[in-house]
Amino acid sequence: MQQPTTLFPLPSLTLITGHYGSGKTNLSMNLAIDSARQGRTVTLVDLDLVNPYFRSSDYKALLEGEGITVVSPIFAGTTLDNPSISGAIYAVIDAASENGNCVIIDVGGDDVGATALGRFAKNIEAQDHRMYYVINRYRNLTQTPQEAAALLPEIERKSHMKAHGVINNSHLQYETTDETVVDALGFGEETAGLLGLPLVCTTIPETLVHGKTAASTLTETVKNGYAVSILVRTPW
Amino acid sequence: MSEKVLMKGNEALAESAIRAGCRYFFGYPITPQTELAAYMAKRMPKENGVYLQAESEVAAINMVYGAAATGARTMTSSSSPGISLKAEGISYLVGADLPAVIINVQRGGPGLGGIQPSQSDYWQATRAMGHGDSHLVVYAPSTVQEMADYVYHAFDIADKYRTPVMILADGMLGQMMEPVVLPERKTEFIEKPWAACGHDNKRPHNVVNSLYLMADDLERLNIERFERYAEIKATEQRSESFLCDDAEIVVVAFGASARIARTAVKRARENGIKVGLIRPISLWPFPERAIERTMDTAKAYLSVEMNMGQMVDDVRLVVNGRRPVEFFGHTGGVIPTPVEVYIQIENLAEKVGA
Numbered sequence: 103m104q105q106p107t108t109l110f111p112l113p114s115l116t117l118i119t120g121h122y123g124s125g126k127t128n129l130s131m132n133l134a135i136d137s138a139r140q141g142r143t144v145t146l147v148d149l150d151l152v153n154p155y156f157r158s159s160d161y162k163a164l165l166e167g168e169g170i171t172v173v174s175p176i177f178a179g180t181t182l183d184n185p186s187i188s189g190a191i192y193a194v195i196d197a198a199s200e201n202g203n204c205v206i207i208d209v210g211g212d213d214v215g216a217t218a219l220g221r222f223a224k225n226i227e228a229q230d231h232r233m234y235y236v237i238n239r240y241r242n243l244t245q246t247p248q249e250a251a252a253l254l255p256e257i258e259r260k261s262h263m264k265a266h267g268v269i270n271n272s273h274l275q276y277e278t279t280d281e282t283v284v285d286a287l288g289f290g291e292e293t294a295g296l297l298g299l300p301l302v303c304t305t306i307p308e309t310l311v312h313g314k315t316a317a318s319t320l321t322e323t324v325k326n327g328y329a330v331s332i333l334v335r336t337p338w
Numbered sequence: 339m340s341e342k343v344l345m346k347g348n349e350a351l352a353e354s355a356i357r358a359g360c361r362y363f364f365g366y367p368i369t370p371q372t373e374l375a376a377y378m379a380k381r382m383p384k385e386n387g388v389y390l391q392a393e394s395e396v397a398a399i400n401m402v403y404g405a406a407a408t409g410a411r412t413m414t415s416s417s418s419p420g421i422s423l424k425a426e427g428i429s430y431l432v433g434a435d436l437p438a439v440i441i442n443v444q445r446g447g448p449g450l451g452g453i454q455p456s457q458s459d460y461w462q463a464t465r466a467m468g469h470g471d472s473h474l475v476v477y478a479p480s481t482v483q484e485m486a487d488y489v490y491h492a493f494d495i496a497d498k499y500r501t502p503v504m505i506l507a508d509g510m511l512g513q514m515m516e517p518v519v520l521p522e523r524k525t526e527f528i529e530k531p532w533a534a535c536g537h538d539n540k541r542p543h544n545v546v547n548s549l550y551l552m553a554d555d556l557e558r559l560n561i562e563r564f565e566r567y568a569e570i571k572a573t574e575q576r577s578e579s580f581l582c583d584d585a586e587i588v589v590v591a592f593g594a595s596a597r598i599a600r601t602a603v604k605r606a607r608e609n610g611i612k613v614g615l616i617r618p619i620s621l622w623p624f625p626e627r628a629i630e631r632t633m634d635t636a637k638a639y640l641s642v643e644m645n646m647g648q649m650v651d652d653v654r655l656v657v658n659g660r661r662p663v664e665f666f667g668h669t670g671g672v673i674p675t676p677v678e679v680y681i682q683i684e685n686l687a688e689k690v691g692a
Contacts, residue, residue, distance in 0.1 A: 123346055123515055154369050154453050155513040240517070242343040242353065243380075274342055274517045336514055337673045338597040 107311050107321055107329035109136040110303050115198040115205045115229045117219065118269075119257050120236030121244045122211025125271040127158045129236060129305065130208035131165065132330040138168045142204040145171040145194050150210040151187070151218050156334055158208045164333065187218060195222055198229045213256035223262035232266040234302055237293050239272035239286035247292035254297055267302035268294040275332070278307050280320050287324065303328040340520045347485045348373035348512040350520070351441055351505065352381065354486040355413050358493040359524045360439070361387035362412040364401040366394060369453045370509035371417040371443035395420040399427030399440075406436040407546040409533030411493050415441035417509070418459050419450055428502055429468025433548025435532075435563070437496030439489060440474070440504045443512040446671040454671025455509030457593055458645035463506050464622040464652070471560050473567055475503040475574065476621040478592040482516035488619070490521045495574065497528050499566050506621060508644065510594040510673065570623055577625035578617040579632075581607060585614030586692035587683055588632045590653050591642040592618045595667070595674060599642045602679035611687045621649070629656040636661055637690040642679055643667040662690065 112133065118126045127150070134146040146165060148158040158165070159174035166172065173190050198205040209219055219226075235257070237250045244250040258264055270290030274282050283306055294301040303326040310320055311329040321327055345353070352374045355363070363382060365375040375391065382389035388405075392398035398414045405412035416424060421442045431438055444459050446452040463476045475495055477488040485507060492503040534544045550556035580600060582588065587606075591599035596617040606613045616632065618625045629639075638661055641650035647665040654663045666682040668674045686692075 123344065153513070155455075155509065156515075238344065240342065240344045242345045242349060245343065274344060275515070277342070277517050336510070336597070337594075338601045338676060 107306060107327045109133065109140065110326065110328060112137055112204055113230045113232045114203055115195065115207070115226060115231035117207045117209060117226070117231065117233040117263070118236060119209045119216055119219075119233060119261065119265070120211065121238070121241055121250070121253055122152070122215065124211070124236045124238040124241055124244070125273065126211070126236050127156065127208055128332065128334045129269065129271055129330060130206050131158055131161060131333045134165060134170050134206050135168050137204045137206070138170050142202050144169070144204045144206065145173060147173045147191055147194060147205065147207040148175065149187070149191070149207050149218050150215060151175055152210040152215045161333060191222065192225060195225045195229060198231070209261075212253065213260045216257040216261040219261035219263065226263065233261075233263050234267050234269050235265045235297070235299070236269045236271045237290065239289040240274050240282070247289055247296055250289070250293045251296040265297070265299060267300045268297060269302050270304040273305065273307065278310070280310060283310070283320060284323060302326065305330045307332065340522070342517045342519055344515055345482055345518050346373055346513060346515050347482045347507060348443065349377045350482050350486040350518050351415070351489050351507070352377040353520055354489045355439065355493070356381060356385055356387070357521050357523045358411065358490045359527060360411045360413050360493065361385060362405040362410050363388065364390050364392050364398040364405070364412070364414050366392055366398050366416065366420060368417045368420045370445055370455070370512050371415050371441070373512070374415045374441065374443070395423035396427065399424040402438050403427055403431055403434070403436060406431065406438045407434070407533065408535045409530035411527075413439040413441065415443065417443045417445045418447050418456070421459065421462070425468050428474070429470055429472055430548050431502045432468055432472040432474070433470065434546050435500040436502070436546065437500055438502045439492045439496055440502055441489070442504060442506050444506065444508040446669065452671045453509065455594060455673065456644050456669065456671055457508055457595060458648065458669060459506065460621065460643070460645060460648035463504055464624070467504070471564070473622055475499070475501055475570060475623070476506050477503065477576070478506045478619060478621050479511065480593050480596045480617065482511070482514065482518045484619070485511060486518050486520055490524070497530070499570055501566070506593070508594050574620060575623050575625045575627055576619040577628040578619060579628055580615040580617065582614030582616060582632050584612050584635055585632060586635055586637045586690075587611065587613040587640060587687050588636045589613060589615045589640045589642055589679070589683065590618065590629070590649065591615065592621060592649065595642050595644050598674055598676050599679050601676035602683060605676065605680050606683045606687075611683060612692060613683055613687070618649070624652045624656070626656045629653065633660065637692045638686050639663040640682060640686055641665045642674060642682075644673060645669050
């Protein structure tokens with residue numbers, strides 16, 4: 103039986119899309135690190151052309167320390183606010199299905215961020231791939247299953263691709279408790295139901311799985327739980 | 339009571355302004371403030387409000403002037419270079435005694451500077467936001483929750499004293515996400531008998547203007563306005579004091595740098611240094627009384643800022659030579675680390691025997 107909080111099987115190419123601020127970058131980095139620790143050759147592509155701060159490129163040293171290759175927009179991390187995509191992304195996508203490779207693409211938020219994905223759609227579809235839609239019940243403006251479901255068709259239209267599943271990443275950052283996770287389980291199932299997609303996993307903060315709350319029954323309550331660490335950090 | 343939601347600082351500013359009754363937003367995109375305008379573009383139509391992307395920052399601030407003159411709650415937002423463009427219009431708002439809220443999500447400067455966070459518009463906001471004898475009330479939030487709370491409060495202060503109010507945030511606070519409880523929708527507003535909103539032949543018509551050709555008239559008005567400033571200084575100082583009761587070293591920091599300083603202060607306390615933190619929330623009026631209260635125990639002051647040393651001037655004005663006042667900071671978008679601030683505290687403590 104699969105351990106309740108381990109990584110779900112990733113295809114050669116995984117696309118992480120969702121509402122702006124739903125936690126895509128933090129999730130993408132967790133997936134990349136866990137896959138690398140399983141021995142796969144991991145490349146994380148930062149395709150976020152919307153967000154100037156708190157992007158996966160900012161954590162390059164941490165990721166490279168795990169043996170992960172990071173591909174960033176050309177001017178990421180500089181103070182030039184210029185949405186230029188690296189040509190290296192084509193090479194990464196086209197080689198995705200080679201033996202043992204694992205490519206994770208951290209897409210920018212909303213339909214605006216997903217627009218950057220459109221030009222790669224044909225190349226991506228030639229590979230073994232899955233596109234996942236990340237939702238957070240506590241994120242302002244996408245708090246009901248209806249609101250959360252409404253955004254995906256826009257993302258699909260702009261990216262020229264179809265999502266394969268939903269990831270329930272409902273959290274309140276450091277204030278996330280067992281209750282926070284449990285209260286959002288219905289939201290995850292309903293949103294997936296409205297979209298006619300499988301609920302791939304529900305994330306649980308690592309601290310609630312292995313931390314001091316040893317009495318936590320969270321991993322039993324949550325089906326397909328995936329433990330994530332908070333990697334996106336502030337400077338204090 | 340609303341429930342907790344996760345929001346970016348920029349979004350919290352926008353949503354809270356709507357809840358404070360703002361229905362007229364005029365803006366122009368600039369990083370790292372753009373989410374605020376984007377949020378307003380989405381939300382205002384649903385509130386029967388106006389979101390207008392003006393042709394420039396100069397146009398936007400003059401639209402704010404027009405909306406404020408009719409008595410409406412109105413706001414504009416930008417980041418450092420865009421705020422400089424608004425300066426003329428802000429002085430006109432002051433000269434016409436118009437309430438309005440202006441958001442500055444600061445980035446590095448001068449000039450186009452960079453898009454990373456900074457606090458280098460402190461002097462501009464507190465000293466010379468516009469020409470003439472003028473001031474704005476300036477608030478510096480340091481959490482996403484305070485972004486929501488102070489923009490809400492800013493509209494009330496603006497109406498009460500008939501003055502523009504600025505929220506001086508920075509890119510870090512604008513871009514970061516935190517859980518926040520949004521304020522309830524405001525339903526009662528003060529009367530604005532001065533507003534130019536139609537007299538229906540029932541009163542003399544109101545004129546909203548900042549041009550006074552008779553020197554005596556202009557002087558009288560400026561003196562009256564400075565009486566209001568005196569009242570603001572007496573009643574609207576806001577700050578937070580952290581571990582200051584016995585503090586021999588007092589760190590002074592606002593906004594994002596206060597959060598860095600707090601981590602350093604906690605660590606220094608663990609190592610036996612008697613250190614505290616004063617966090618100015620109102621930058622104008624500067625919280626002079628909070629600083630003065632630390633004078634009994636303080637041996638030295640350390641101002642920590644994301645600039646070349648600006649607020650340190652205000653700390654020195656209060657301390658007035660009675661104690662040494664030092665400065666530590668980074669600028670241009672570089673953020674000080676808690677470790678760096680800790681080392682400064684430790685060195686200063688050694689120097690003054692604290």
